[in-house]
Amino acid sequence: xxxxxxxxxxxxxxxxxxxxxxxxxxxxxxxxxxxxxxxxxxxxxxxxxxxxxxxxxxxxxxxxxxxxxxxxxxxxxxxxxxxxxxxxxxxxxxxxxxxxxxxxxxxxxxxxxxx
Amino acid sequence: xxxxxxxxxxxxxxxxxxxxxxxxxxxxxxxxxxxxxxxxxxxxxxxxxxxxxxxxxxxxxxxxxxxxxxxxxxxxxxxxxxxxxxxxxxxxxxxxxxxxxxxxxxxxxxxxx
Numbered sequence: 001x002x003x004x005x006x007x008x009x010x011x012x013x014x015x016x017x018x019x020x021x022x023x024x025x026x027x028x029x030x031x032x033x034x035x036x037x038x039x040x041x042x043x044x045x046x047x048x049x050x051x052x053x054x055x056x057x058x059x060x061x062x063x064x065x066x067x068x069x070x071x072x073x074x075x076x077x078x079x080x081x082x083x084x085x086x087x088x089x090x091x092x093x094x095x096x097x098x099x100x101x102x103x104x105x106x107x108x109x110x111x112x113x114x115x
Numbered sequence: 116x117x118x119x120x121x122x123x124x125x126x127x128x129x130x131x132x133x134x135x136x137x138x139x140x141x142x143x144x145x146x147x148x149x150x151x152x153x154x155x156x157x158x159x160x161x162x163x164x165x166x167x168x169x170x171x172x173x174x175x176x177x178x179x180x181x182x183x184x185x186x187x188x189x190x191x192x193x194x195x196x197x198x199x200x201x202x203x204x205x206x207x208x209x210x211x212x213x214x215x216x217x218x219x220x221x222x223x224x225x226x227x228x
Contacts, residue, residue, distance in 0.1 A: 003158070004158070033216070035218075040220065041220050042119070042204055042206070042218030042219050042220045042221055043159075043204070043206075043218045044218070045215050045216050045217065045218075048215075056215045057215075058215060090158075090159070092159075101146060101147035101164055101166050101208070102164065103161040103164055104149070104161060105158075105161070106151075106158040106159045106160075107158055108156075108157065108158045109158070
Protein backbone atom coordinates (compact mmCIF):
# COMPACT_ATOMS: atom_id res chain seq x y z
CA UNK A 1 0.00 0.00 0.00
CA UNK A 2 1.28 3.43 -0.89
CA UNK A 3 1.88 5.77 1.99
CA UNK A 4 1.31 9.50 1.94
CA UNK A 5 2.91 10.93 -1.20
CA UNK A 6 3.94 14.52 -1.71
CA UNK A 7 5.11 16.30 -4.83
CA UNK A 8 7.42 17.78 -5.74
CA UNK A 9 10.15 16.68 -3.35
CA UNK A 10 12.21 19.81 -3.87
CA UNK A 11 11.37 23.21 -5.27
CA UNK A 12 13.19 26.51 -5.76
CA UNK A 13 11.13 29.66 -6.23
CA UNK A 14 11.84 33.38 -6.39
CA UNK A 15 10.44 35.94 -3.95
CA UNK A 16 7.00 37.11 -5.01
CA UNK A 17 6.17 33.94 -6.92
CA UNK A 18 3.39 31.53 -6.12
CA UNK A 19 3.77 27.81 -5.37
CA UNK A 20 1.44 24.80 -5.23
CA UNK A 21 2.34 21.71 -3.25
CA UNK A 22 0.45 18.45 -3.60
CA UNK A 23 -0.41 15.61 -1.26
CA UNK A 24 -2.07 12.26 -1.80
CA UNK A 25 -3.28 10.60 1.40
CA UNK A 26 -3.29 6.93 2.22
CA UNK A 27 -6.19 5.20 0.51
CA UNK A 28 -9.27 5.43 2.73
CA UNK A 29 -8.01 8.39 4.74
CA UNK A 30 -10.31 11.38 4.59
CA UNK A 31 -8.28 13.88 6.58
CA UNK A 32 -5.22 15.79 5.41
CA UNK A 33 -3.18 18.22 7.47
CA UNK A 34 -0.36 20.52 6.37
CA UNK A 35 2.66 21.57 8.44
CA UNK A 36 5.64 23.87 7.94
CA UNK A 37 8.92 22.82 9.51
CA UNK A 38 11.92 25.12 9.69
CA UNK A 39 15.29 23.93 10.90
CA UNK A 40 15.56 23.59 14.65
CA UNK A 41 11.82 23.79 15.25
CA UNK A 42 8.96 21.32 15.37
CA UNK A 43 6.37 21.23 12.59
CA UNK A 44 3.97 24.18 12.71
CA UNK A 45 0.33 23.41 11.94
CA UNK A 46 -1.03 25.23 8.88
CA UNK A 47 -4.34 23.60 7.90
CA UNK A 48 -6.49 20.57 8.45
CA UNK A 49 -9.05 19.39 5.91
CA UNK A 50 -11.61 16.67 6.50
CA UNK A 51 -14.23 15.58 3.99
CA UNK A 52 -13.19 18.45 1.72
CA UNK A 53 -13.85 21.14 4.33
CA UNK A 54 -11.36 23.20 6.30
CA UNK A 55 -11.54 22.07 9.93
CA UNK A 56 -8.62 23.93 11.40
CA UNK A 57 -6.20 26.72 10.59
CA UNK A 58 -2.94 27.66 12.26
CA UNK A 59 -1.41 31.11 12.66
CA UNK A 60 -0.38 31.67 9.06
CA UNK A 61 -1.11 34.67 6.84
CA UNK A 62 -3.78 34.67 4.15
CA UNK A 63 -1.07 34.07 1.56
CA UNK A 64 -1.41 30.44 2.59
CA UNK A 65 -4.45 28.57 1.31
CA UNK A 66 -5.39 24.97 0.70
CA UNK A 67 -8.11 22.77 -0.63
CA UNK A 68 -9.10 19.13 -0.62
CA UNK A 69 -10.46 17.36 -3.67
CA UNK A 70 -13.22 14.71 -3.95
CA UNK A 71 -10.55 11.99 -4.00
CA UNK A 72 -9.22 13.46 -0.69
CA UNK A 73 -5.94 14.62 -2.20
CA UNK A 74 -4.96 18.13 -1.24
CA UNK A 75 -3.05 21.16 -2.48
CA UNK A 76 -1.33 23.83 -0.44
CA UNK A 77 -0.88 27.19 -2.18
CA UNK A 78 1.41 29.95 -1.04
CA UNK A 79 1.23 33.34 -2.78
CA UNK A 80 3.72 36.20 -2.82
CA UNK A 81 6.54 34.04 -1.51
CA UNK A 82 8.91 35.46 1.08
CA UNK A 83 12.39 34.27 1.97
CA UNK A 84 10.96 33.18 5.32
CA UNK A 85 8.66 30.69 3.59
CA UNK A 86 11.68 28.49 2.90
CA UNK A 87 10.99 25.32 4.84
CA UNK A 88 10.03 21.67 4.68
CA UNK A 89 6.28 21.34 4.09
CA UNK A 90 4.80 18.15 5.48
CA UNK A 91 1.47 16.59 4.74
CA UNK A 92 -0.18 14.06 7.06
CA UNK A 93 -3.26 11.95 6.55
CA UNK A 94 -5.48 10.17 9.02
CA UNK A 95 -8.59 8.07 8.94
CA UNK A 96 -10.71 10.64 10.73
CA UNK A 97 -9.88 14.25 11.21
CA UNK A 98 -12.06 16.28 13.47
CA UNK A 99 -10.80 14.59 16.59
CA UNK A 100 -7.02 14.47 16.41
CA UNK A 101 -6.63 11.59 18.83
CA UNK A 102 -5.93 9.17 16.00
CA UNK A 103 -2.65 8.22 14.42
CA UNK A 104 -1.47 10.44 11.59
CA UNK A 105 0.80 9.28 8.77
CA UNK A 106 3.26 11.73 7.28
CA UNK A 107 4.69 12.10 3.82
CA UNK A 108 8.37 12.81 3.27
CA UNK A 109 7.72 16.46 2.63
CA UNK A 110 8.44 19.09 0.01
CA UNK A 111 11.58 21.14 0.56
CA UNK A 112 10.81 24.69 -0.62
CA UNK A 113 13.64 27.17 -1.07
CA UNK A 114 12.78 30.79 -1.81
CA UNK A 115 15.61 32.87 -3.26
CA UNK B 116 2.51 26.39 29.91
CA UNK B 117 0.99 27.57 26.63
CA UNK B 118 3.37 25.81 24.28
CA UNK B 119 4.65 22.28 23.98
CA UNK B 120 8.18 22.06 25.34
CA UNK B 121 10.61 19.18 25.10
CA UNK B 122 13.78 18.52 27.03
CA UNK B 123 16.56 17.99 26.55
CA UNK B 124 17.08 19.42 23.06
CA UNK B 125 19.68 16.77 22.32
CA UNK B 126 21.02 13.68 24.00
CA UNK B 127 23.99 11.40 23.39
CA UNK B 128 23.66 7.91 24.85
CA UNK B 129 25.93 4.88 24.83
CA UNK B 130 24.55 1.82 23.04
CA UNK B 131 22.86 -0.44 25.54
CA UNK B 132 22.03 2.32 28.01
CA UNK B 133 18.47 3.31 28.77
CA UNK B 134 17.28 6.88 28.45
CA UNK B 135 14.23 9.07 28.82
CA UNK B 136 13.08 12.55 27.88
CA UNK B 137 10.24 14.87 28.69
CA UNK B 138 7.36 16.60 26.95
CA UNK B 139 5.48 19.38 28.76
CA UNK B 140 2.16 20.58 27.39
CA UNK B 141 -0.82 22.75 28.41
CA UNK B 142 -2.84 20.74 30.93
CA UNK B 143 -6.04 22.79 30.56
CA UNK B 144 -8.56 21.39 28.09
CA UNK B 145 -6.19 18.54 27.28
CA UNK B 146 -7.36 16.28 24.46
CA UNK B 147 -4.52 14.09 23.18
CA UNK B 148 -0.75 13.71 23.26
CA UNK B 149 1.20 12.26 20.34
CA UNK B 150 4.77 10.95 20.16
CA UNK B 151 6.59 10.67 16.82
CA UNK B 152 10.01 9.39 15.80
CA UNK B 153 11.65 11.23 12.92
CA UNK B 154 14.73 9.69 11.35
CA UNK B 155 16.86 11.73 9.00
CA UNK B 156 15.60 11.70 5.39
CA UNK B 157 12.44 9.84 6.38
CA UNK B 158 8.88 10.78 7.35
CA UNK B 159 7.85 11.27 10.96
CA UNK B 160 6.51 7.96 12.27
CA UNK B 161 3.77 7.79 14.89
CA UNK B 162 4.78 6.00 18.08
CA UNK B 163 1.90 6.63 20.47
CA UNK B 164 -1.34 8.55 20.79
CA UNK B 165 -2.35 8.96 24.43
CA UNK B 166 -5.51 10.47 25.85
CA UNK B 167 -6.08 9.22 29.41
CA UNK B 168 -4.36 10.48 32.56
CA UNK B 169 -2.04 7.77 33.88
CA UNK B 170 -1.95 6.03 30.51
CA UNK B 171 1.13 3.98 29.75
CA UNK B 172 1.91 2.67 26.28
CA UNK B 173 4.66 0.38 25.04
CA UNK B 174 6.06 -0.58 21.67
CA UNK B 175 9.04 -2.91 21.89
CA UNK B 176 11.77 -1.19 23.90
CA UNK B 177 10.00 2.18 23.81
CA UNK B 178 7.34 3.19 26.31
CA UNK B 179 5.56 6.40 27.29
CA UNK B 180 3.61 7.68 30.27
CA UNK B 181 1.11 10.51 30.49
CA UNK B 182 0.14 12.90 33.29
CA UNK B 183 -2.61 15.17 32.03
CA UNK B 184 -3.20 16.92 35.37
CA UNK B 185 0.32 18.34 35.54
CA UNK B 186 0.86 18.40 31.77
CA UNK B 187 3.81 16.13 31.08
CA UNK B 188 4.70 12.92 29.31
CA UNK B 189 7.87 10.84 29.49
CA UNK B 190 9.28 8.71 26.70
CA UNK B 191 11.56 5.87 27.76
CA UNK B 192 13.92 3.84 25.59
CA UNK B 193 15.35 0.70 27.16
CA UNK B 194 18.69 -0.68 25.97
CA UNK B 195 19.31 1.93 23.26
CA UNK B 196 20.36 0.69 19.84
CA UNK B 197 21.93 2.64 16.94
CA UNK B 198 18.62 2.46 15.05
CA UNK B 199 17.02 4.49 17.85
CA UNK B 200 18.99 7.54 16.69
CA UNK B 201 16.34 10.03 15.59
CA UNK B 202 14.49 13.15 16.63
CA UNK B 203 11.58 12.41 18.94
CA UNK B 204 8.68 14.84 18.66
CA UNK B 205 5.69 15.22 20.89
CA UNK B 206 2.52 17.11 20.02
CA UNK B 207 -0.65 17.98 21.89
CA UNK B 208 -4.19 18.92 21.01
CA UNK B 209 -6.70 20.69 23.24
CA UNK B 210 -10.49 20.53 23.41
CA UNK B 211 -10.71 24.23 22.68
CA UNK B 212 -9.05 23.66 19.31
CA UNK B 213 -9.13 19.95 18.70
CA UNK B 214 -8.26 20.32 15.05
CA UNK B 215 -5.04 22.17 15.83
CA UNK B 216 -2.03 20.12 16.86
CA UNK B 217 0.95 21.82 18.49
CA UNK B 218 4.39 20.22 18.19
CA UNK B 219 7.39 20.63 20.43
CA UNK B 220 10.82 21.24 18.94
CA UNK B 221 11.91 17.67 19.52
CA UNK B 222 14.68 15.82 21.32
CA UNK B 223 17.51 14.74 19.04
CA UNK B 224 18.84 11.39 20.24
CA UNK B 225 22.21 10.01 19.11
CA UNK B 226 23.34 6.54 20.10
CA UNK B 227 27.09 5.94 20.35
CA UNK B 228 28.15 2.39 19.36
